[in-house]
Amino acid sequence: MAIEIVELGEKDKKRRRDFLDVAREIYADDPAWVRPLDMDIEDRLDRKKNPFFDHGDAQAFVAYRDGRRVGRITAQIDHTHLERHKDAAGFFGFLDTLDDPEVARALLEKAADWNRARGMKLLRGPISLNINEELGCLVEGFDTPPMIMMPHHRPYQGGLIEQAGLAKLKDFYAWTYDVGSVPARAQKAHDEVLGMPEVTVRHLDPAHFGEEVRVLMDIFNDAWSDNWGFVPLSERELAKMAADMKLILFPEITYLVSIDGEPAAVALALPNINEVIRDFDGKLFPFNVAKLLYRLRVKGPKSGRLIILGIKKKYRHVRKYAGLSAFLYVAMNRSAHLLGLERGELSWTLEDNAAINAGIRLMGGRIYKKYRVYQREL
DSSP states (O other): OOEEEEEOOTTOHHHHHHHHHHHHHHTTTOTTOOOOOHHHHHHHHOTTTOGGGGTEEEEEEEEEETTEEEEEEEEEEEHHHHHHHOSOEEEEEEEEEOSOHHHHHHHHHHHHHHHHTTTOOEEEEOEESSTTSEESEEEEOTTSOOOTTOOOOOTTHHHHHHHTTOEEEEEEEEEEEESSOOOHHHHHHHHHHHTOTTEEEEOOOGGGHHHHHHHHHHHHHHHSTTSTTOOOOOHHHHHHHHHHHHTTOOGGGEEEEEETTEEEEEEEEEEOGGGTSTTSTTOOOHHHHHHHHIIIIIIOOSEEEEEEEEEOHHHHTOGGGTTHHHHHHHHHHHHHHHHTOOEEEEEEEETTOHHHHHHHHHTTOEEEEEEEEEEEEO
16 A cells, blocks of 8 residues: 655644554564653644754654554754754654555655755754754664663664665764772772862752753863764753753762862763653653652662763863763762662763773773664755
C-alpha cells in the first residue's frame, strides 16, 4: 500500500496524538525503551511554548500505510545555527519508524523537501530540535535504557537512514561510570586544586537558580564555543532550562569553581528521571505526579547523568589548573555516592575530542552507547 505523509497542524489533536503514540507500536517489544513524557514533547513542538521558535522553524509529520500510523519525523531550520556556521544545513529529528525502508525513505524525503524549499543545501540529523537537545541515532548500546534527555532507537533505524541515502557525519559517545572509588592520580589532582587559596568551590543554589544557570551558561558558552555544531542558548531558552531543571535538581551533584572570585568551571548532573517514569507510558496523571515525587525525593534514583562539565578557555591551558577536570569528577563522584547513586552517565562527547575522552577514561568511564548524526546533500 502507498505511504501517506501527513503534516501536523497546530490544532490537529488526532495527528498530534498519532505523532506521540506511534512510538508505542515501534517500541512495543523493546524492554530498554522508556517513553518520554507526552507533555514534554508537546511543549517542544508548541510554537508558543518552545523558545526554539524564536530563532527557528519546524514541522512535524506522521507516516501512514493503509490508514495505520507507521512512523514520524520533524524537519527544522535553526537560524542561529545558520548565522554561526553558514553551512546551509537543515535538520530532521524525532525520527522513529517501523522496520520498513519505504517508510524511512518517505519520511526523510519529506524532511528533505521541506528543507530544500527553504533554501537549505544539506540535510542533517537526527537532532531534535537543535544540538542542545537530543542528538543522534543510537547505533550501539541498545540493551540499556536511555538516560534523561537522551534518545533511544531500534537497532535497524541507523541502517534505514543509510539506505535512504544519508551517510555518517559524526559519532558521539555516552560513557557509563560506576560510582565508588577513584583513581589515585585523580584524587591527587583533586586535593591539589582544593588546596589552592584562590580556588573556591560551592554547589549551585536552587533558591536563585535562574541566576545560577546564567553563570553556568556563561562558562558553557565559553568552554564549548569551539565544539562541532555549537549553538548558544537564547535568553528565553536559558529561562526555560532553569525552570525545567529546578523541578528535578539535586544541588549536591552540581559544582561551581571560582578562581579569584571569577567563575571558572562548572559541573551539572541531573537525576535520571527515566528511571522513575518507566511505567507511566508517557502520561503524567495526578497519581503519577505523586509517584514521581516519591520515587525522586524519597526513594531516590540510583543513576544520574552528567550533562555539563566545562572549564573556561583562559584556565584550560594554565598548567597550574590542569587538574580542574579531575577535581570536578572526584567531587561529583563523592556527592553521588552520598546521595545513594550507583551509576552515572557522562554524555555526550565528540568521538574526536581526544582530551575529554582521555580524561573520562582516567576516571574509569567506559563507552557504552554511541550515537550517530547523518548527512546528505539536497
